[in-house]
Amino acid sequence: SAIFDAEPGRIDHLDEELATYLTALRDAAFVIRSAIDTTPSDPQAAAARTEAVTAVTEVGDIAARMLDSFGPAIPDRHDVVWLDQIENNRGGPKRAILRVAPLSVAGLLRTRLFQHCTTVLTSATLTIGGNFEAMAGAWGLNGGDPPPKWHGLDVGSPFDHAKSGILYVAKHLPPPGRDGTGSPAQLDEIEALITAAGGRTLGLFSSMRAARATAEVMSERLSTPVLCQGEDTTAALVQRFADDDQTSLFGTLSLWQGVDVPGPTLSLVLIDRIPFPRPDDPLLTARQRAIAARGGNGFMAVAANHAALLLSQGAGRLLRRVDDRGVVAVLDSRMATARY
Structure with missing residues (x-):
């Protein structure tokens, strides 16, 4: 009840109500753990009870860890606590989950x-x-x-990148907006690029909202098929994409890192924007803040490095064999204009 109606996000200060409940949860878990007899004569029962003790111990330890994390001053903390809300697969209300992770x-x-x-x-x-x-x-x-x-x-690398691929940065486009969806100019650019490629496009987007919105528009504008992550299992969509060289596939993070489609079926990789972490990401923003508190550049050390690694992984979807050819198109003008 205490976390169900609370706003998701990082928790920097523990209020009295949540502290009371975490303390009760910690103490109850330790009482339960000591009350379970793990030495019954039945081996199956002994194994089940040992498993229960492990689970209850973990609950107690996590509650204790959350309470302890609010002791030091913010820059000196070792853990980050935040409230997350995730969709209920059965269609009910979102589930509230309290999480903790090392800074x-x-x-x-x-x-x-x-x-x-x-x-x-x-x-x-x-x-x-x-x-x-x-x-x-x-x-x-x-x-x-x-x-x-x-x-x-x-x-x-076994690849000759300069001869096998073209990096295209659409520096004439306006910088991407905060809402994550593409501008009319960006949508026109995507249409022109996919048309020039004859399909054969893997679209890597910063959010599922952007991927779905763009897929919906392109399905109406293009004469070639457009698939979007979420319409089927990712493995099935990638297989359909690989089997038809006119098909385009749009999606988000798992496609940035896990797609291996060699040959001409994948000739264009579209990246809608520099993949900086979300500004409300509790863990990465806490890491940025901790580095800044020590006099470092939190943005460059955390957000820019995170984006650089993801860009490298996304661009790596294009060249999978030494005879592959194609284009990586980045539709974020900041790649050409921003100092970072």
């Missing part, structure tokens, strides 16, 4: 992982600006006493 995982990775074993971290998108420093800092490799020893190796 930074750097210390945890350093003490729990890197100080104990040799680790190999590998991905196609770990460098920002040609080096590993941003990710190394986020993972705790640049801190500690002594800091872990690490070595970064960029093995390059």
Whole structure:
């Protein structure tokens, strides 16, 4: 009841009502845990009770962690607490969920992982600006006493990007608005680009609202098919897209990172805007604020790095084989005009 009607978002100050309920929840969980007998003679019952103890312990520990997170001053906190609301799959009211997450995982990775074993971290998108420093800092490799020893190796790419692809930035378009939907000029640009490509387009959007709105307009304007994430399972939509070289597929985050469609079926990757995190993202905004409180540039260290990695992953949907060709079109004029 206490969280159901509350506004979703980051919680910086714990009010008395929520503190009372979290304390009661913590204490009740610990009482239940101690009351469960995990040594009955029946092995099946013992396993079930052990599982129950684990679950109840987790509830109690999380409630305690939330209460403890409000002790230090805001810049010194280690955890972020926020209220989330998610859709009910059965059509009922939204569910309110209280969440907690570490402000930074750097210390945890350093003490729990890197100080104990040799680790190999590998991905196609770990460098920002040609080096590993941003990710190394986020993972705790640049801190500690002594800091872990690490070595970064960029093995390059099998693709000749300059000959295989074109990067097109629509710098004549107005900057994107806050509502996430495309301007009339952007919609005209998308229509012209997809028409020139003859379909064959993967549209990567910053929100499902933008993807659906654009798909609806393009379905009316274009003579080639347009699919949108949510109309079927993502796997089924990607398969339909791969099977028909005139089809376009629009969607959001999971398509930025998980689509592998080699060949001419995917010849144009459309990116509607620089994928900065949402300004109301509780975890990333808290990380930005903590860096700014220590004198750093929170926007560049968090939001810009986040966007750079996602742009790299999105652009990586285009060239999947050495003989692939195509265009990455970014419809955000800030790519050409903004200092960052």
